[in-house]
Amino acid sequence: MDNSQKKKIETPTPKSKFEDSPVFNYINNLSPIEAVRSIPTVQTFNTLSFTSPPPVFTSPHASFHRESRFFRWRKVEEPGEGDSCKRCNCKKSKCLKLYCECFAAGVYCIEPCSCVDCFNRPIHEDTVLATRKQIESRNPLAFAPKVIRNSDSIMETTDDASKTPASARHKRGCNCKKSNCLKKYCECFQSGVGCSINCRCEGCKNAFGKKDAYLLAIMESKQEEDLSKVQQNPNLSKEVEQNPSSDQPSTPLPPYRHTVVHQPFLSKNRLPPTQFFLGAGSSSFRKPDGDLTQARNEKKPLQTVAEDKTEIMPEILSNTPITTIKAISPNSKRVSPPHIGSSESGSILGKRTNGRKLILRSIPAFPSLNPNQ
DNA sequence: GAGTTTGAAACT
DNA sequence: CAGTTTCAAACTC
Ligand SMILES: [Zn+2]
Ligand SMILES: [Zn+2]
Ligand SMILES: [Zn+2]
Ligand SMILES: [Zn+2]
Ligand SMILES: [Zn+2]
Ligand SMILES: [Zn+2]
Numbered sequence: 001m002d003n004s005q006k007k008k009i010e011t012p013t014p015k016s017k018f019e020d021s022p023v024f025n026y027i028n029n030l031s032p033i034e035a036v037r038s039i040p041t042v043q044t045f046n047t048l049s050f051t052s053p054p055p056v057f058t059s060p061h062a063s064f065h066r067e068s069r070f071f072r073w074r075k076v077e078e079p080g081e082g083d084s085c086k087r088c089n090c091k092k093s094k095c096l097k098l099y100c101e102c103f104a105a106g107v108y109c110i111e112p113c114s115c116v117d118c119f120n121r122p123i124h125e126d127t128v129l130a131t132r133k134q135i136e137s138r139n140p141l142a143f144a145p146k147v148i149r150n151s152d153s154i155m156e157t158t159d160d161a162s163k164t165p166a167s168a169r170h171k172r173g174c175n176c177k178k179s180n181c182l183k184k185y186c187e188c189f190q191s192g193v194g195c196s197i198n199c200r201c202e203g204c205k206n207a208f209g210k211k212d213a214y215l216l217a218i219m220e221s222k223q224e225e226d227l228s229k230v231q232q233n234p235n236l237s238k239e240v241e242q243n244p245s246s247d248q249p250s251t252p253l254p255p256y257r258h259t260v261v262h263q264p265f266l267s268k269n270r271l272p273p274t275q276f277f278l279g280a281g282s283s284s285f286r287k288p289d290g291d292l293t294q295a296r297n298e299k300k301p302l303q304t305v306a307e308d309k310t311e312i313m314p315e316i317l318s319n320t321p322i323t324t325i326k327a328i329s330p331n332s333k334r335v336s337p338p339h340i341g342s343s344e345s346g347s348i349l350g351k352r353t354n355g356r357k358l359i360l361r362s363i364p365a366f367p368s369l370n371p372n373q
Numbered sequence: 374g375a376g377t378t379t380g381a382a383a384c385t
Numbered sequence: 386c387a388g389t390t391t392c393a394a395a396c397t398c
Contacts, residue, residue, distance in 0.1 A: 088393080088394090089393065089394080090392085090393065091392085091393080092391080092392065092393090093391090093392065093393080097392085099391085099392050099393055099394090100392095100393080101393080101394080179395095183395070183396075184394080184395055184396085185394085185395060185396080190395090321395070321396055321397080
């Protein structure tokens with residue numbers, strides 16, 4: 001009778017939160033159609049002729065299309081792949097580690113998964129729960145939602161870290177070194193959110209919001225409180241200085257004009273700020289479908305327009321790889337000097353505190369990984 | 374489809 | 386913590 005040991009697995013949380021998570025419902029309850037309607041990704045099509053191709057939407061696991069807006073969504077059968085909606089493809093993790101997207105999402109693997117030696121199945125519930133528990137014990141936020149949709153509360157981050165409410169933006173932020181946060185390698189980008197102070201990315205060019213912009217916004221708001229006399233922009237983040245090319249070489253923009261562009265999209269696949277740059281034919285990028293893209297109507301309380309051309313968004317997130325970007329050729333091996341991420345954020349915050357203290361006291365020097373906070 | 378690149382997760 | 390290894394996805398060709 002083994003007993004007590006494994007039984008106490010679920011002490012205070014008999015109902016794991018992942019059972020409530022939308023993902024769980026999505027996988028287990030909602031039909032793919034339903035789910036895809038709520039979280040679609042629009043595929044771009046440049047041609048706007050009458051016979052424009054039917055809109056295609058992709059969910060994390062499948063693609064759908066419909067003849068027109070009056071038709072129902074139907075699953076797209078990809079040729080060759082048989083089952084197009086494959087999920088995880090784990091080969092060595094047994095789907096019992098966070099490497100596995102299914103496991104990480106708090107859902108069991110299902111048929112479309114292509115995993116090998118999968119233990120993430122109801123049959124092995126014990127193992128799954130035990131493992132979850134174990135991982136959770138190490139990192140209580142391991143299974144917490146990765147992104148928080150804060151439409152406009154940068155400040156929350158700056159709130160007193162010591163007594164941050166439970167809603168602590170646990171977002172761990174990314175740690176990108178080579179992708180410039182321009183591809184789905186970056187979790188921030190993939191989630192459709194801009195980088196934040198939690199990120200330790202280098203050369204951030206996240207189309208949803210660059211880290212430096214975020215930091216600037218914080219500084220700005222911070223200064224509001226305290227400023228009054230500070231007028232000269234002492235120095236922006238190191239990156240801002242270092243990346244004059246990415247930003248406008250000589251930007252006439254006042255340094256305090258940045259507004260964070262965290263759009264309140266609630267979907268997993270969000271569209272980055274559109275750009276006229278690539279649109280050869282002007283802004284041919286038109287909402288392909290009213291009902292679905294309605295979220296972004298032209299009436300924005302905030303000027304969502306990117307601060308400036310700084311943010312060039314190449315394409316729309318879709319099943320097609322993000323190629324057009326190419327802002328900085330990743331090939332260039334050494335793009336970044338031997339800096340460490342910490343210096344970046346540290347520098348901006350505490351950079352040169354000679355006399356003037358325009359630092360944000362609220363901002364923790366190192367919020368990075370502090371699950372408990 | 375095979376092979377490469379990437380950064381989170383895991384490990385030490 | 387930091388440095389290294391492992392891992393599966395994103396990406397490229
Ligand atoms: Zn898996
Ligand atoms: Zn799976
Ligand atoms: Zn599996
Ligand atoms: Zn990133
Ligand atoms: Zn980031
Ligand atoms: Zn970034």
